[in-house]
Amino acid sequence: MIKEINCKKVNGTVRIPASKSYGHRALIALSLSKGKGVLDNFDMSLDIMATLKCLEDLGVDFIFSDRSLSIDATRFGQFRDRTMKPEESGSTLRFFIPITLLFDEVFEFRCKTGLLKRPLTVYEELFKDLDIVLYRDSLESLVVKGKLTSGEFTMRGDVSSQFISGMLLVLPMLEGDSVLKVTGELESEGYVNMTLKVMEDFGIEVARDGNTFRVKGNQSYLARDYKIEGDYSQGAFMLAAGVLGGDVTVTGLEKGTAQGDADIVRIIKDMGGVIDETPDGLRARRSDLKAIDIDISQTPDLTPILGVLLSLSKGTGRLLNGKRLRYKESDRIKTTVAMITSLGGDAREDGEDIVIEGKDMLKGGRSFAFNDHRIVMASAVAALRSLDKVYIDGYEAVNKSYPEFFNDFEHMLCSR
Structure with missing residues (x-):
């Protein structure tokens, strides 16, 4: 399906939805407690629904009402189905593979291709x-198939932090103590920090020395009520909209968060963007931006919106160290370049980097989503500084993480 965007100015306040990444982790931690609790400030998306379905198949019950999710995990391990359906959620697949290894059973993960x-x-x-x-x-x-037992594990850190998080979540439940050593560079470290924070909040202790994690066995997750933080990954699009096209106040984002994508605030400021802390939240205002070089190895999900910001900045900027972007929902190096060039910008691949020449305005036109929710949202924000309308082909991909994006962006913020 195609979405037409003709928004040239934004003004107002928008509440950012709950962090999908925190949501996955809190759902799993509460379920592993085998108890009951309530997750507040909870938002649904296709990825979150995939995790919920896998937990339901493992015996967990839940009721969702008014952005609050009540969990009853007292029957965790009493399987309803051993066919897990992670759909298109990489986090769900990579977290649940170790979870199923808590049981000596055969599980099938039936995924989208x-x-x-x-x-x-x-x-x-x-x-x-x-x-x-x-x-x-x-x-x-x-x-x-198989059963995971405690021991010493060595894992690469340069493919995805989700593998590290998946193992960390289950190691405390094993009978003996374990050591997890990460070799090479630990990319997207902020997501591992988020995992450790949620585990700590649910009563689990992990000793860390650099990239070595020591986990005592026979620990128990504690059932509790928990509030999910707002999502900086989604907030990045609204903050970018403010500095490109008007005056936007973003609410629901926690200061001092473990979310790596909170770095968007620093990056925008380094580019000359105006973002102020107010009693209501972060206020982003129309700014003249300058192009800079940005290392995206730790914040790959910011790549599409950073590409839009650089394409509307003065000078030439580079998005550096994007090797892992080849394996996201799309090859996000290629699709970010394709999005910018299709809208009249100047971007090209340079190995694992993206080189972008900034312009005052983009032309507009048709942008293909490539089934990537972040390409969809970045394309919509690009419309703010496009001479013509922007048409997003495949815009429904946004439901993967932020189903209410267009309601928030168009109906709450846009002034035509």
Whole structure:
């Protein structure tokens, strides 16, 4: 489906939805407690619904009402189905593979084809010397069998932090103590910090020394009520809209968060953007931006909106160290370049980097979503500084993380 965007100015206040990343982790931690609790400030998206469905199949019950999710995990482990359906959620797949290894059973992960094209090499390398079977039955099916036991584990950190988080979540529940060593550079470290924060909040202790994690066994997650933080990954689009097209106050974002994408505030300020802290939230105002070089290795989800910001800045800027972007919902190096150039901007690939020449205005036109929710949202923000309308082909991909995006962007903020 195609969405027409003709928004040239934004003004107002918008509440950012709950963090999808915190939501996944809190759902799992509360379920692993085998108790009851309530998650407040909770928002639904396709990825979150995938995690909920997997938990439901493992015996967890829930009731959602008025942005509050009540969880009853007292029957966790009493399977309703051993066919997990993570849909297109990479977090769900990579978190639930270790979770199913708490049980010595056969599980099938039935995925969308695109999800199993994303790498699982870290788990494949980790489990090959253990009594664990992990094999792809087809382009849409992954079979897992075995039982995880405590020990010393070595994992690469340069593919995705989700593998590290997946193991960390289950190691405390094993009978013995474990050590997890991460080799190479730990990319997207902020997401591992988020995992550790949620685990601590639910009563789990992990000792960390650099990239070595020591986890005592026989720990228990504590059932509790928990409030989910607002999502800086989604807030980035609204803050960018403010500095490109008007005056936007973003509410619901926590100061001092563990979210790596909170770095968007620093990056925009480094580009000359005006963002002020107010009693109501972060206020972003129309600014003249200058192009800079930005390392995206720790914040890959910011890439599309940073590409839009650079394309509307003075000078030439680079998005650096984007190797892992090849394995997101789309090849996000190629699709970010395609989005910018299709709208009349000047961007090109340079190995694993993106080089962008800034302009005062983009031309507009048709942008393809490539089934990537972040390309959709970045394209909509680009319309603020486009001479013509922007048409987003495949805009429904936004439902993966932010179903209310267009309601917030068009109906709450846009002044034509």
